Amino acid sequence: TGLKKDLNLYAKYNYELTKDVNLFADFQYRKIDYSIGGLDDDLRDLKQTHNFEFFNPKVGIFYQVDGRQNLYANYARANREPNRDNYVDADPQGKQPTFETLNDFELGYKYTTSRFAFGVNAYYMLYQNQLILTGEINDVGAPIMTNVDNSYRAGLELMAGMKVTEKLKWDVNVTLSRNKIKGFSEFVDDWDNGGQVENKLGTTDLAFSPEIIANSQLSWMAAKGLTVSLQSYSVSKQYIDNSSSNDRKLNGYLLNNLKLTYRVPQKLAKEMNLHLLVNNLFDTQYENNAWVYSYIYGGERFAMDGYFPQAGINFLAGIDIKF
Template identity: 30%
Template sequence: MKILLTALAALTIGMGNTFAQEQDTTLRQLPEATVSVGYLADGQSPFTFQDISREALMNKNVGQEPSFLLSETPSITVYSDAGSYQGYSYYRMRGIDQTRINMTLDGVPLNEPEDQGVYFSNYPDFLNSVSNIQVQRGVGTSKNGTSSYAGSLQFTSPSLRDSSATTVGTGYGSYNTYRAFAEYKSGLHNNMGLYLRGSHLHSDGYRDNAANTSSSVFYSGGIFLPKSILKLTGFAGNQQNEMAWLGVSEEMIAENPKASANTDQEDDNFTQSLTQLQFTHFLNSNATLNASVFYNYLEGNYDFDLNNFLGLPSTDELYNYAFRSNFVGMFANYQYETDRLDWTSGIQANSYSRRHTGSEKTLGQLYQNVGYKREFSAFSKVAYTAGKAVLYADLQYRYTDFDYTQPLVDFSLLSWQFLNPKVGITYHLSEASDLYYSIGRTGREPTRNDMFAGSDELPIDEQNNPVLSSTDAEYVTDHELGWRYNSPKVSASVNAYWMDFENEMVLNGQFGPNGLALNSNVEKSYRTGLEVSWQYQPIRQLTLINNSSYNYSRITQQETTFSPILTPKVIVNQEVVYRYNKFETALSFRYQSASYMDFANEATLKDYTLLNWRANYQFNHLKLSLMVNNLTNTRYFNNGYIDYDGSRKLFVQAPANWYMMVTYSF
């Protein structure tokens, strides 16, 4: 850390000296999100991305897990343990799971470093306090934290420049689902701004043993000086879930569609909090320095009925896995802009530890171990405008290591180094139209679960030597070719991608001793496809929105070629929105084609079609909203696996359901 601070100080002094002669007294108004701007894509970038605005989020957000709103963008699939919209949900991008998707809030890594996942269930009502989401598909720009292997999600915190307002809201819907929240925005007064939000949510869930009760707070405060911004942002959440992460056989679903394979004695309880201090300083009219420190804390546990998992009658035997983690880090970037040049360089470092404790209800504590992970990365990227072309280059160096302490085990530190280059070009065909191409490469280290073969404690041999499963990194080379068009009535983007993998880790259909899904390396694999987004407004009141994708992916292993699991070829999202004065209504359609559940490509999840409707009316300070999902009462499955006995296990999702909400602002 001392070396990093020395390097940062030298970088700052050098920049100050380099550009001191360019200082002027007329500075542009300081934007708020400059800390994360260096990691985002824009219209000049040769990458595939899509922004989801605050307005779009608020029209659809009712406290549901973010995964469901993300599924309205191309190449995203989603499923929920509970079958409904609260509790644990998961998404995949281009068929790749979310542990391979980088996620940040204002540049702060959200992925848990050991297993590289994000559980939005720990951040209840998170979208209520997000001003923008940028979805990057493919390698994209350099980010902080875990690798952008399949893509990335960049969340932006609330703007403190918004007008002063207080908003309260409450809602109720199917499966005893309810939500209440209160939000306060001070606006900017005396160069200071404040944002506060508190929420409480509950749902019984559609499936049995799938209830969720959760609460959260989100806060942000800032001081805006003539040349600097100091901003403190954070949130804390607690969730208590019943467990419904096991699939159910088709026979059980036929008898009771709400059936759960988990038992009613399996529960979990997790608390997580994040605090970030951001500093932004304009060195002059062209140069900006951003720095941030953060701390993320997690504590919780979940129950596991091993007998039930193995298909045996449940007894009083009940295992519990408990975790406590500390995640602290810093990052800084320097940005220099002129009419033709945009150059950003940055560094990031973090340190992480997680204590794992395994116990059994009658036997007490069985073991305790601690995993440690450190990371350092540095990047430099430049975009240069030459006539109608914007040339782009981005180079990131990333180092990460993993250590482990367990009694009687002599563990040797594991480390990985990655050099991640990206180059591309954006060509302006006209005022409204751009063509882009990029090629990028990135690598990703295995998760703890991959290395430990699904065990919470590292397996050892008879001589107490560690038995590691896979420690090899995986790599992807990503080609993105696209076209973007924007006019007053029409906006559109079309892109083709080719992702060529080395040593890719893919689901193998097996499960570890604590029930977690296992992955295996494959010799060769690629994913390719076409993604389309467009929006058309033929008249002022009517808007048509489409987000669709086609995917063709193959894996080669031991001279056998097959398709990856849980990767549908076709996804279509079509929405029709009608607005008249203060009334808005929308009808949305989703089609998802069949996908395979096993490497043999014999068991499939059937295709399905969903039809959802929503409406809201703004009456002065009062807003009324109603949503009805799955209008046609379709029984569908969007996740499944082949169990150890060869049977199909499925996750049924909710039939027709509704939710009504009232919000009042003053």
């Protein structure tokens, strides 16, 4: 069993430095009291208590350059406590999980007209004690989450929208990023000698963190009340563990969905729409998740893994009514 008490206090402040420049600040105070009791499946006593006090600030500046352009910059700090599984799975005789800290720096620009919009956001997210899987296990062989000293996510988010004609609109966004762990060590079960082998890999990629994610939506008003949209979604390759090994990765993929929406002319309700969605229009074969377990046997490294194929072309129809 577990009991978690979570107290939150918030404060917000906005100051108009000039008619075009605003300063803002958000503050959060959190106090957490967490207690766990009872016996685990292996009859281990789980009794433990944890207490945290966090101060999470966010400060920034917003500058309205003119009627079409604005600039902003902000900084935020966030702390997060481990969850119940992190505590319960931890080796009682080993390292205990501690809270994670994120320092987030962002700088952005937006430009908007009646027919075109563009935005760019640069970010740098520095983690301290991020909880990740390293291959370490507890006293009964279950994988545990381990704090790593230094990891980060840095990148650019690009957004654009264009009204090509009165009936054709195109929206697109792209995220380019680097997601790294510095000084990473992985642990691999040694079936020959027992225990685990530590491999110091230096700087590696965070698992399930593709460097490129892109979305596009092309919308066409084909007839009165009928809108046809082509939605495209692209993801680059990503690793399924934190070792950056090409033997343990998900390949990149591109998906396309077709959506038709028809607004039914009627007087029974305020609005009635019929929808038809064709998912995975071109029946692309891809996986978006996987698991892996690595071990050493006979002096060689092996892996057991499983990949999760996603649905091919499929259809969804629906109706929504607003009164």
